[in-house]
Amino acid sequence: MHRQRNTSTDAQATELGWLEQHLLNDYQHDLPLVPRPFQALAEKLGSTEQAVIDTLAELQRQGYISRVGAVFRANTIGASTLAAMAVPAAELESVAQLVNSYTEVNHNYQREHHFNLWFVATAATETDLRKALQDIEQRSGYPVLYLPMLEDYHIDLGFELQWT
Amino acid sequence: MDMKVTGKAASWTVPAQLDGDDESLITAIQTGLPLTARPYAAIGQSLGMTEADVIARLQRLLENGVIKRLGVVVRHHELGYRANAMTVWNIPDEQVSEVGRCIGHFEFVTLCYRRPRRLPDWPYNLFTMIHGRDRDEVLANIDHLVHECGLGSIEREVLFSQRRFKQRGAIYHAADARQD
Numbered sequence: 076m077h078r079q080r081n082t083s084t085d086a087q088a089t090e091l092g093w094l095e096q097h098l099l100n101d102y103q104h105d106l107p108l109v110p111r112p113f114q115a116l117a118e119k120l121g122s123t124e125q126a127v128i129d130t131l132a133e134l135q136r137q138g139y140i141s142r143v144g145a146v147f148r149a150n151t152i153g154a155s156t157l158a159a160m161a162v163p164a165a166e167l168e169s170v171a172q173l174v175n176s177y178t179e180v181n182h183n184y185q186r187e188h189h190f191n192l193w194f195v196a197t198a199a200t201e202t203d204l205r206k207a208l209q210d211i212e213q214r215s216g217y218p219v220l221y222l223p224m225l226e227d228y229h230i231d232l233g234f235e236l237q238w239t
Numbered sequence: 240m241d242m243k244v245t246g247k248a249a250s251w252t253v254p255a256q257l258d259g260d261d262e263s264l265i266t267a268i269q270t271g272l273p274l275t276a277r278p279y280a281a282i283g284q285s286l287g288m289t290e291a292d293v294i295a296r297l298q299r300l301l302e303n304g305v306i307k308r309l310g311v312v313v314r315h316h317e318l319g320y321r322a323n324a325m326t327v328w329n330i331p332d333e334q335v336s337e338v339g340r341c342i343g344h345f346e347f348v349t350l351c352y353r354r355p356r357r358l359p360d361w362p363y364n365l366f367t368m369i370h371g372r373d374r375d376e377v378l379a380n381i382d383h384l385v386h387e388c389g390l391g392s393i394e395r396e397v398l399f400s401q402r403r404f405k406q407r408g409a410i411y412h413a414a415d416a417r418q419d
Contacts, residue, residue, distance in 0.1 A: 099318065104308035108294045110277055124276060131311070132274045138317045141407065142271025145297075146312060149352075151305045152257065152265050157354065157366070171404045185402040186325060190361070193325065193398070194405070220361055226353040228339030 091139075094122055094130055099139060106143065149224045154204045155197040156223040159190040160215070167191060170215045179207040190220065256303065260288065264296055265305075270407075271312075314406070315349075320370045322377045322399065326384075327363035329356075329394040335365055341388035342367050347380045363396065374399065 091099070097120055107115040113131070114124040134140045149155050162170045167185065174183050174194050183194040198204040208219045257265075263286050272278040279297070280290035288296075300306040315323065330338050335353055342365070343351035350368035367384075371377035377399070385391055 099311060099313055102310045103313065104310045106272075106310040108279075108298055108309075110279065110290055110294075112278065113274075113276065128274050128276070135271075135274070138314055141312045141314050143274065143311050144268050144271040144309065145265075145300075145306045146308050147265070147269070148304055148307050152262070157352075159361075171402075175405045180405060181407050183403075183405040184400045185404065186398040186400055188396065188398045190398075220357050222354040222357070222361075222366075224352045224354060226336065226339065227351070228336070228343035228353070229348065229351040230344050 094120060094126065095134060095139075098127065098130055099134065149227060153197055153199050154201040154223075155195060156204060156208075156221055158194050158196055158208055158211075158222060159220040160192040160211075160217050161190045162192050162215070162217055164191075170217065173215055174211060177207055177211065179204065257305070260286070260292075261296060261300065261305075264288070264293065265300075315370050316403065320372055322372065322374050323368060323370045324374075324377045324381070324400070325398045326367045326369055326381055327396050327398065328365040328367070328390065329362045330365050332364070338388055338390065338393075339365055342384055345380075345384065345387075347371065348384075362394070 098116070102116060106112050109115055111124065113127045116122075117124045117127045120127070131140070131143055135142070160170065160174075171183060171185065171192060174180055174192065177196065179196040179198050180194050181197055183192070185191055186193050196204060196207055198207060205221075208221060212219050264282070267282050267286055273281045275281050277290065279293040282288075283290050283293040286293075297306065297309065301309060328338070339351055339353055342348055347370055348367055349370055350366065352366045353364055354366050356362055356364050369377050369380050369384075371380055378397070381395075381397060385393075
């Protein structure tokens with residue numbers, strides 16, 4: 076019943092060219108560890124190194140990719156956690172902006188639940204992380220659920236994109 | 240005020256065998272590789288390392304699991320996958336690892352973590368992120384998981400995202416922060 080809602084974005088995504096689609100889908104992992112990785116991609120895709128670099132830069136500019144780089148396993152470097160708050164609707168926007176203002180926070184979403192604000196915070200040490208969360212509690216006046224990862228079961232091979 | 244920032248964080252899942260140069264390298268690439276012909280050389284230049292050293296260190300970080308993957312990090316929402324639901328499950332402790340591994344290998348699952356319960360407010364101990372082009376697709380994916388992993392009797396909640404206030408890569412050393 077919601078199928079019609081997203082057609083404009085689907086259309087936008089399907090307007091991406093062949094090179095764009097393959098760069099987005101085929102190289103979410105195993106970027107070659109060779110001196111000229113984009114040249115290696117270009118050879119596989121029948122393109123040129125410069126075209127690959129320019130296309131990736133444009134995809135980044137348009138917001139389709141956040142970066143070309145590494146996804147780190149949580150808590151192998153520094154400390155990170157998921158955190159949740161239950162904020163009255165009237166204050167959600169201002170509390171969300173407060174949370175956003177911390178450089179420790181890298182994701183921040185409103186979700187459909189009594190706990191309606193969910194964010195991920197990351198810092199060099201667990202002490203720094205807890206300090207930031209306690210600071211958010213004190214400044215917002217609402218408790219923060221601290222939900223650090225205990226075990227990771229996900230095999231991360233990127234995300235299969237379907238161009239329909 | 241009731242302070243809930245309590246509880247022990249995860250123990251290191253990978254023995255910390257990172258030297259100072261590894262940490263510098265991780266800091267240098269956490270917002271992405273430079274989009275230039277020789278990105279590893281460029282990173283090396285900024286750190287006083289050779290290109291070969293950067294490549295060897297990245298290879299090792301991949302092998303020991305500190306880096307899960309190296310490549311294009313896409314933004315699902317912008318690519319038409321507009322619905323995502325954090326689906327949380329209350330799994331008996333003795334079953335959580337087995338269920339986690341079952342859920343963790345489906346391609347529409349982008350995160351599958353065990354986290355602590357926070358009773359009485361929060362009974363769920365398994366957190367999964369499930370993407371789809373719309374709500375129906377996400378819900379169909381969840382039904383598929385319930386069927387495939389035998390979760391029919393497990394208490395769960397589906398928290399669809401309503402609004403994204405912020406999304407960028409993690410920054411571990413604030414002093415070096417570059418906003419996307």
